Amino acid sequence: MAILIDETKRVLVQGITGREGQARTRLMREYGTNVVGGVTPGKGGQSVMGVPVFNTPREAAEALGPIDISVLFVPAAGVKDAAIAAFDAGVKLTVLVPDRVPVWDAMNIAAAARANGAKFLGPNTLGVLSPGRGVVGMIGGRAESARQWFKPGVPAGVGIISRSGGMASSTGYYLGQAGVRISTIAHIGGDAVLGIRIPEAALMFEADPQTEAIVIFGEIGSTQEEELAGLIRDRKVTKPVIAYIGGKAAREGTRFSHAGAIIEGGRGTHAGKVTALRDAGATVVDAFGELPGAVVDILRNNKGKSLMSESEKNAVWHTAVTQIEPNRVAVRGYDIADLIGKASFGSAVHLILTGSLPSAAIGRLMDGILVASIDHGATPPSALAARTVASTGASLSSAVAAGIMSINRHHGGAIEDCARQLKAIADRAAKSNIAMGEAATQHLAAMKEAGERMPGFGHRYHTNDPRTSRLFALALEAGVDGSHMKAARAVEECFAVAKKPLPMNVDGAIGAILADIGLNPVVFNGIFMIARTPGLVAHVVEEQSREKPMRRIDPVNHGYDGPPPRTL
C-alpha cells in the first residue's frame, strides 16, 4: 500500500492543455500514473498525448467513469472554481499545484471539500509520489530520475511529509542514498490555509500497513508539528516519527520562505516545536544532514523492513518484474513456489504482463486465448519461416526465432490493430451518442474511403473460424463483454449484410477480448508470440527429424498424417 496515490487511482488533469499541464501529464504517465482524462474549458474533444480532453470535470466523469484524483495546473485565479467543479463531479481528492491562490479562495475550497466529503492537497504543493506506483503533481521531475532516487516501499518503506517542495524530493533522495525505502512522499504545500496538513497525513501513514516510520520535514509557523506531538502523546500515531524543523534562525515576525512559515505571538517557534515533538517521544535532529542517519538507526533498532540490502542499495538499475534472492523467486511479488500448481499458465501470463493475478474466470479465458493460438498448421508465415530455417541445419533456437520474427503487422498483428479500431468505434458511439451499429457503419465507411481494411475480420481459409465463437462464449462466461466486444459484434453485423461476408477471425476476437479484460494493446502481439511458440517448436523439431535438409517446402501442398480426430 501507500497513501493518496498508487497505480489503481484514476487521475484527471485540469489545465491539461497548458504548458505545465502538458509537460506534467507526460511525466506522470511515464512514471506509471493512470491519467484517464483532462479538462480545459472550451477545449473538449481535443486530446493531449492520447488523453481525452473535456470541458468540465463532470463531462469527464460522465464519459470516463468515476475519477479518484484531480490535479490542477490552472492559473491561481481559476483554482477555486476548478477545484469546486471537481468536487461537484464526485472527485474525492484534488491536488492544487498552483502558487499564489488567494487565502479566501483556499477557505472556500476547504468549505466545498467538507461539504462533499472530499480532501485536497495544497495549494502551492509539488504533490505526492509513491515510489514505483505513481505520482500526482511535480515531485521527482523526470520519471527516470524519480525511479533512480526513490526506492519503492516493498515490503515496507517510510512515509515522508514535507512542508517544503524542494526538500520533499531532497529528503527522499538522501534517504534513498542511505538505503531507506519509501512508501509515499507528500508535500503538503507552503500556504497558510492548507487541505491535508501534517497531522492528517501522519494518521494516513499510521493506517498504512506498508509504512514503518514517518519522516517529517517541518518548519516554523502554524501548529502542525505541535498537533502531531499531541497525536503521538495520545497514541494515535504509534509509528516512529523522525523530524527536522527548518527555520531555527528566524526571529518572531519574520516570514521564512512560505506564507505559512511565520512565527506570530510566540506560536510556531522552532524551540516550541522541537520540545513538543521530543517530549512526545519523537526523534528531532538538529541538522538536516543528520536526518538519514537517524532514520537508519531507528529502522535498524526495529529490524525495519524499509532498509535495503547492500546489493539493493548499490543497484544501478531496477526491474519490477521478478525479484531473485537466495532460495527465493518472486514474480510480481508472488512467491513462485506458491504460484506453481495454483496459478494456471494463462493467469501467470496475465500476472507477468499486468502485475496482477486475474480472477479464476479471467485466468481460464487467458488459457483459452493461449490455446486458441498455439498452432494453425504449416502454412502461416511463422511456421513456414521456422521450418525453412530449420531445414538449413540451424539450431532449434534460431529456427524458432525465425518463426517469431515473422510475427508482425500482417501476421498476429491484427490483434492489436483490430483492438485499436474497435476502440475508435466504441469512442465514436459514446462521443456522438449513437448506437454501436451506426458507429461501426460510419467508421467502416471512413476506413473504406481512406483505402484501409478492417483488421481482424475475414480469413483466407475459414468462413466460420471455430476459435472465434468458442472464445467469445468463454469471455461471456467470465463476465467479459465490454465496449470492444460489442463493437466487434457490430462490425460483424455490418459485414454480414455486405456482398462478401467477413466473419470475425481469431485475431479480431482475441483483440476485442484482451482489450475488454483491460490489457494494454502493446502486449497483444507478445501474447500471440507466447501462444504460438509451442507450435513453432513442434514444427521445427518435426522438420529436423522427418525431412531432408534444404528441401523445397511447398507452402500449400501438404497432407496431415497425425492422430485421427479424438475427443477430450
Ligand SMILES: CC(C)(COP(=O)(O)OP(=O)(O)OC[C@H]1O[C@@H](n2cnc3c(N)ncnc32)[C@H](O)[C@@H]1OP(=O)(O)O)[C@@H](O)C(=O)NCCC(=O)NCCS
Ligand atoms: C498553475 C501553473 C502551473 C500554470 O502554469 P502554465 O502551465 O504555464 O499556464 P498556462 O497558461 O500555460 O496553462 C494553464 C491552462 O489552464 C487552463 N485553465 C484555465 N482555467 C481552467 C479551469 N477552470 N479548468 C481547467 N483548465 C483551466 C487554461 O486555459 C490554460 O490552458 P491553455 O493554455 O490550453 O488555454 C502556474 O500558474 C503555477 O502556479 N506555477 C507554480 C506552481 C508551483 O511551483 N507549485 C509548487 C510550489 S512548491
